[in-house]
Amino acid sequence: MEFNLAEKLAIVKMIYSMVHADGVVHKGEINEVSKLMSVIDFDSNHIQFAQNIEKEQSIAILQEMTEDKKKQLTIILEGIAKADGFVHEKETELLNSIFASLTV
Structure with missing residues (x-):
């Protein structure tokens, strides 16, 4: 799936x-991110830029994506959460927060 720069x-x-x-x-998370770098087509520069974006701004961009892109995002984030072999309570809370924001 092709994402524009803001979405990425x-x-x-x-x-x-x-x-x-x-x-x-965790190592599993690093491995998963490495795989995603080629799938989504981003690099370490994107990671640096992304750190400077406010969460609210990111959510606003994600809310504007198509339903197909939102479904892909769900798969991506669930994959990251599970990459280390278990889903931590804080990961579950973050997932629920993001998913709730996308359905508004």
Whole structure:
């Protein structure tokens, strides 16, 4: 699926937030992000730019995406949450928060 630059940055912001949600960056999460870099077509520069975007701004961009893109985002974020072999409570809270924002 093809995402525009704003969407990529917003998605990368959410990926970054998910990886750091439980306070520990696990090897499985790093591996999953590495795979996603080629799938979504982003690099370390996107990660740096995405860190400077406010969460609210990212959510606003994601809300404007098509339903198909939102479904893809759901798959991506769930994959990150599960990448380390378990889903931490803080990851679940973040997922629920993001998903609730997308359905508004």
